[in-house]
Amino acid sequence: xxxxxxxxSTNLKQxxxxxxxxxxxxxxxxxxxxxxxxxAGPNPLEVFLSSLGACICALGRIIxxxxxxxxxxxxxxxxxxxDKDYLMGKTTEGRAGFTNIRSYVxxxxxxxxxxxxQLISDITKRCPVADNLLNISIVSPxxxx
Numbered sequence: 001x002x003x004x005x006x007x008x009s010t011n012l013k014q015x016x017x018x019x020x021x022x023x024x025x026x027x028x029x030x031x032x033x034x035x036x037x038x039x040a041g042p043n044p045l046e047v048f049l050s051s052l053g054a055c056i057c058a059l060g061r062i063i064x065x066x067x068x069x070x071x072x073x074x075x076x077x078x079x080x081x082x083d084k085d086y087l088m089g090k091t092t093e094g095r096a097g098f099t100n101i102r103s104y105v106x107x108x109x110x111x112x113x114x115x116x117x118q119l120i121s122d123i124t125k126r127c128p129v130a131d132n133l134l135n136i137s138i139v140s141p142x143x144x145x
Contacts, residue, residue, distance in 0.1 A: 003124065017041075048077040049101070055129035056103060056120075063122055064109070073108040 009023040010029075016037040018029045029047055031037025042050065047100050055075035064071035080098035085091045124130050 035049055049080055052129045053078045055127045056123055059123040059127045071109040075106040077104040
């Protein structure tokens with residue numbers, strides 16, 4: 001099974017504004033002003049949740065094209081619950097990550113509700129972002145210096 005490696009680079013110089021380079025794209029991840037940032041972009045958690053929504057959309061389009069389903073539009077709203085007190089170091093009880101993530105998918109296509117439910121199930125099985133949420137991946141931060 002051949003593996004592909006994807007790479008992004010991030011850089012933080014001052015404040016919370018982080019520049020991200022992904023292939024030929026560059027964008028900003030920041031914190032809201034109320035949290036000390038400049039609000040120059042979404043925060044990391046919003047990017048994380050948007051990755052799931054975007055992956056659901058992309059896989060929906062891929063599967064639609066493969067099966068000639070004629071999907072006109074896919075909308076995904078994603079929300080997640082987390083303990084900000086843990087994140088901010090105010091408590092050691094709980095965990096830093098989302099405890100529950102919900103995605104609400106609307107599919108515009110000439111499909112029955114049963115076909116749409118099956119499509120969402122197939123998307124979830126093939127979506128790498130959903131897979132990373134549902135299964136353990138090795139995360140290995142390494143100091144380069």
